[in-house]
Amino acid sequence: MxxxxxxxxxxxxxxxxxxxxxxxxxxxxxxxxxxxxxxxxxxxxxxxxxxxxxxxxxxxxxxxxxxxxxxxxxxxxxxxxxxxxxxxxxxxxxxxxxxxxxxxxxxxxxxxxxxxxxxxxxxxxxxxxxxIFPGISNSMVRQGVEQLDEAEQIHLSYVVAGSGGAGVTVMRTTFLGLKHPFAAWLEGHWQMVKPYSQRETVEFPAPYGRAQVYWFDMPEALTLPEAFPVKTVITKFGSVPDFYNHLTWIVARWFPPVLMKQSQAIEFLAHVSHRMTGLTDRLSGIGVAIRSEVIGQKNGQPARYCSSLVHENTTVAxxxxxxxxxxxxxxxxxxxxxxxxxxxxxxxxxxxxxxxxxxxxxxxx
CATH class of the missing domain: 3.40.50.720 (NAD(P)-binding Rossmann-like Domain)
Known part of the structure; x- marks a missing residue:
């Protein structure tokens, strides 16, 4: 059948x-x-x-x-x-x-x-x-872990151009992720980190090159330490063009927590962001890049396995x-x-x- x-x-x-x-x-x-x-x-x-x-x-x-x-x-x-x-x-x-x-x-x-x-x-x-993330990114990590004799640290970075081809629902998810600090597995124990903090420059494949990423609460930050006996799991996310990162950082730092708990505020931010990216998508594109880095040991020596992916349409990916x-x-x-x-x-x-x-x-x- x-x-x-x-x-x-x-x-x-x-x-x-x-x-x-x-x-x-x-x-x-x-x-x-x-x-x-x-x-x-x-x-x-x-x-x-x-x-x-x-x-x-x-x-x-x-x-x-x-x-x-x-x-x-x-x-x-x-x-x-x-x-x-x-x-x-x-x-x-x-x-x-x-x-x-x-x-x-x-x-x-x-x-x-x-x-x-x-x-x-x-x-x-x-x-x-x-x-795509989570999803393909998780499999890229597994691929890297299996290349080493012992994995100690996982560093996942994502960058999305404009809207990524996604709708308002994904925008809602982004702003909902800014509401609360979350637990990250760092140096063998859970530590609280603030969303959209600790800006970092990461080298992605062309056409993205050096792009900015920030801490972001992803489910793989929870599941990867359960799957692999590593000491640290880092999950960071950023947008292209970079001014969207600054706008998101402002929301995460300056918007009152009481306001971020109101569904009307989340809806407003999601719809405004969707309209803005709709205007800039023609210039930025709607693609995605992922970079997975696994650090550990191979044949008794320090080793690093890095994998990367670029797709022209985040939603299709x-x-x-x-x-x-x-x-x-x-x-x-x-x-x-x-x-x-x-x-x-x-x-x-x-x-x-x-x-x-x-x-x-x-x-x-």
Whole structure:
């Protein structure tokens, strides 16, 4: 029988990129969802006969249950995940359906990992934090760790040009990430750091070159120390052009905490930022660069393994990261009951093949 894939939030920028990747690399029948048929149906029609649209509100438990029960795989792309609970994952567990998401929030990640035993008992494989960062970035780290005899430090840096091709939801996620200090694994213990602090210059491949990055709360800051016995994990993020970094820093430092807790303020900042990047995208582009550096020991000597990636469209790259894992799940090449972040779920040999199939080149030093 033909696989049935349900992409929740598939009308959005990232969800539709995931659906497009699946349509290109599998013969699955894909259903994308959203609340509004008026905007959702045209998105599905542009993708061809392999994709259809379903109007669905995640708060409608009965409708969600029915949609999940008809599926071979559910891909959760309906963010921001800071506002989400694990009802979709739990519904998949109850119905014995494999699960994949593009979650990028620490609290949601902890909730999802708490479902590991239930997923294992139900015999379903659930992979969380897929996409570009987190997602492809996590696999780049695993690739580096496996090149060394002993890994001691992981340093992940990301830079996005303009909007990255993403919608307002991703802008919301960025500003939500500025609200609170977060725990980072530094020198063997958890330490609190401020978001968008400790500006650092990192050398990325062309066309980005030397770009500025700052501490940012990413779920891989939580999951990578659990996957690999390292002493330090650093996750930093920045924007191009650089004046967006300064604006974000101002929000993180000067906006009153009470104001940042109000949803109206987050919505205002997200929409203003989306309009601004819409104007500058023509000059900056909408691409992404990732740099992963793993420091440790090889043959008894200090060693460093660095890998980097550049893609011209951040949203398309995220679709490739999630779609590639979905492809493996549908082909039963990734079967490991439980709940796993990408770096624990995806073997390096499969990761390298999937990236090659999608024309994504990862450079190594």
């Amino acid at each position: 033909t696989n049935q894939v349900l992409v929740l939030g598939g009308r959005g920028r990232i969800g539709s990129s995931v659906a497009a990747d699946l349509a290109a690399h599998t013969d699955a029948e894909i259903t994308i969802t959203g609340r509004d048929s008026g905007t959702g149906v045209p998105v599905a029609e542009r993708m061809g006969q392999q994709v259809q649209f379903l109007a669905l509100d995640l708060d409608d438990r009965a409708a969600l249950e029915a949609a999940v029960a008809r599926s071979s795989l559910v891909i959760h792309c309906a963010g921001p995940f800071r506002y989400r609970d694990t009802r979709v994952l739990k519904t998949c567990i109850a119905n014995g359906v494999n699960y994949l998401d593009v979650s990028d929030d620490r609290a949601f990640t902890l909730q999802a990992l708490a479902c590991k035993t239930a997923a294992k008992e139900a015999g379903i494989t659930a992979v969380i934090n897929s996409g 995220a679709g490739c990261g999630t779609g590639s894992i979905a492809q493996l799940l549908l082909a039963h090449q990734l079967q490991n009951p439980g709940v796993w972040p990408v770096e624990q779920a995806l073997p390096t040999d499969l990761f390298e093949k999937l990236m090659q199939d999608r024309g994504i080149t990862i450079h190594h030093t």
